[in-house]
Amino acid sequence: MHMAELEGVRLHYRIDGDPDGAPVVFANSLGTDFRLWDKVVPLLPKGLKLIRYDKRGHGLSELTPFPYKMGTLVRDVEMLMDHLGVKDAIFVGLSIGGMIAQGLAAKRLDLVRAMVLSNTGSKIGTREIWDQRIADARAGGIEALADATMQRWFSGAFRQTAEFHAWRAMLVRQPLEGYLGYSAAIQGTDFMTPTSGLRLPTLGIAGTEDGSTPPDLVRETVGLVPGSEFYLIRGAGHLPCVENPEEYAQVLGDFITRQGHV
Template identity: 70%
Template structure:
């Protein structure tokens, strides 16, 4: 188990693959931990040094009091990469991880060589919507919203499987302050202007059944970056790396090849 002590927060992380390989970062969604990437790791090309981590308030990372600012989450990723001596990474951000990726690319282009925005947007929801969620969770706990969230996360066939219950349990077991802190960070974030200024290889990934960041929303964001394209995974929701790992890994692998990331 690896933990980076960054002073105000301790981040749990994991490194897989080739210690001397081309660096790739996988940043996961609200209410999940780094295990969300488990199924795609063995499907990615050889020659990668793969970093995944639990953002503050999630998984085995420490949980500062809510609320959080997106700037703090971006700074966490920045400091973790500096701590590990990683730069020129291909950053894959899912949902809130995509917001972190946009912010990091805008702040430190020396760290981010290419960007994958998966099931995310430059702006997700409204401040009022997120405040309503925060108020509901404060009053009734994460459990109170879990079934609604599962409908947005996964297409109906997957929701009928036993595996869905494990992901539901993962969500409701996240630290309350961590979940609320990240909700507040999303509520206060609008990346439209900084993302429209990015000039780097970029790819968008959307799930046809995503109820949190529908394909059109992902398309609007990826269109801000010249030359970027969108890949749609059919019959998948908000977390396609769980529902459709083979399709997801194939899309990532193609992008890795297109960008020449393995050859430096």
Template identity: 60%
Template sequence: MPTATLNQIDTHYRDEGDPNGAPVLFINSLGTTLHLWDPILAHLPDGLRILRYDMRGHGESEVPPAPYSMGTLVKDAEALLEHLNVTDALVVGLSIGGMVAQGLAVKRLDLVRAMVLSNTAAKIGSPKMWEERIDAVRTKGLPAMSDDIMLRWFSRDFQTRPELSHWKAMLEATPPEGYAGCCAAIQGTDFYTPTSGLRLPTLGIAGSEDGATPPDLVRETVELIPGARLELLRRTGHLPCVEKPEAYAALLTDFMKETGHV
């Protein structure tokens, strides 16, 4: 698997599909790896250049000491696109990945021609909530927290499915230092003002049973950007690309056609 030293750490990434195709950068959520996007790939249009990476502290990327700042996470994404000589990408970010997408668009609009803000917000939770989460991962570890996190991640329907164990194992394998570091980045982020200044094609996606970023929170952020719209996936939680991959890919495909990306 390709690894590059970007922004002073080793970052694991994948660059797949048509090397001359329209680039799509996927940025995953807290406690997941680039494999979060596996379920949707077969349902996307042909001819795309698909870019994915493990956020610092996650998967096969390096785990520097916590805390991390959102500015650092944005710079990681920026460095990857520069390393791959990519501009004008569609950036699809989920949860913390959607925060990184907002920050990247604010900083480097030349790199981002359109974005999908999935199950995310300009500000998520309260500083106290994230402090408690950081304390919990350091004292108890992710396996002790994973049952509660699964309830926030997935709908009632998905809770009974055997695939749940795969995603639970992915979470539990996340390095505690990396998880705590990214919690700190979310804790310190409020993008309401910068995001309200963005002018680019934007699609919001929310899950009706999302326990981490409820639909009203996603809507509030999407409405900051003129012309943006929100799509709601019913009976779906925080990771709709896992629960409803075909429906999720169809929303992305329609958006790509609308914006002329394909």
């Protein structure tokens, strides 16, 4: 268990793979911790330094008061990478993690040599949608949002499995202030202009059953970056690394290899 003492926050992180290998940094979604990547990490090519972290207000990282701003969340991982001496990483971000990836690439291209934007967008939802979710969560806790969220996150087939209930439990056990903070950060973010100015290798990954960031949104977002690639995982929802880890790891591993990063 590793904790980074950073300016204004303590972040929980984990490093797998080769400690001297080429770095790959993972940022996960709202309402999950870094166990999101557990099934994918063992399937990736050997020789990589695989870095995962819990965002502030999630998992074992420090909980700070609502609201959060996207600039703060980008700064968190920027500080973590500087703390670990990591540069020229491939950055893999899912959902809000993909927004963090876009913001970090726009700010510190020395840290990011390529990015994977998974199940994300340059803008996600509307101010009204997030206002309602924040109000509902304040009134009834994350539990009040859980069933609708699970419908958006997972395919019907996965919702019939025993594992599904573990992911629902993970969501509702996240700190409420952390969930609210990230909701506010998403609500206030539109990266269309900065992302359209990026020039780095980019892969978009989407799931056909994703009710949170549909494939067209992901395709539109990665299309802002010239020369980007797009891959659609059929039968998967918002977290294809959970539902289809083998296919997800194959696509991600192939992209990493094509960058000469192994």
